[in-house]
Amino acid sequence: MQDCSTAGCNNPAVGHGKNWRKCRSCLNEYQRNWQRQNKARRTIVRFKITEGEYVEQLEDQYGRCANPSCLTHWRDTAFKRLVWDNERRKLLCVPCNKARGLLQDDPLRLRGLADYVEGTQTANPMSLSKVLGEPISIDRPAG
Numbered sequence: 001m002q003d004c005s006t007a008g009c010n011n012p013a014v015g016h017g018k019n020w021r022k023c024r025s026c027l028n029e030y031q032r033n034w035q036r037q038n039k040a041r042r043t044i045v046r047f048k049i050t051e052g053e054y055v056e057q058l059e060d061q062y063g064r065c066a067n068p069s070c071l072t073h074w075r076d077t078a079f080k081r082l083v084w085d086n087e088r089r090k091l092l093c094v095p096c097n098k099a100r101g102l103l104q105d106d107p108l109r110l111r112g113l114a115d116y117v118e119g120t121q122t123a124n125p126m127s128l129s130k131v132l133g134e135p136i137s138i139d140r141p142a143g
Contacts, residue, residue, distance in 0.1 A: 002021055004021065004022050004023040004026050005021040005022060006022055006023070006026040009022075009023060009026055011023035011024075011025070011026070014027065046084075047084045047086050049084065054084065054091075057084075057089070057090065057091055058074070058082065058091060061082075061090070061091055063075070063082075065082060065091070065092050065093040065096055066085070066088070066090035066091055066092055066096075067092060067093070067096045070093060070095075070096050072093040072095075072096075074091075074093075077093050077094060078094070079094055083097045085097065085100075
């Protein structure tokens with residue numbers, strides 16, 4: 001078995017091939033560094049923006065989520081980054097971006113969910129008829 005190819009490390013190597021002759025701890029460190037260095041690059045390549053545009057937007061938002069109700073700083077997120085909203089050309093934290101996507105960018109759903117979370121929403125058939133544009137009848141079982 002060969003030794004780790006990292007300078008100064010004499011642990012046994014775990015990988016195959018010339019690029020993977022590293023011990024487990026050196027391999028883990030190499031992968032962590034690679035991910036750290038390429039995190040911003042993946043966003044930039046995926047959304048066809050320059051690194052300068054990403055950094056400029058991050059500075060314009062003071063490193064915070066574009067959602068005015070959130071304003072989470074990128075250092076406080078689990079992923080240590082903000083994600084690019086290509087439609088609005090802003091940066092959002094991951095939870096805000098996921099919520100926006102799951103609620104299909106529908107302002108009515110977003111407001112309704114906010115009311116629900118605050119406990120202010122009541123089942124009002126009249127509000128549903130305004131949304132749907134037709135009267136709603138609720139049949140109650142006789143009892």
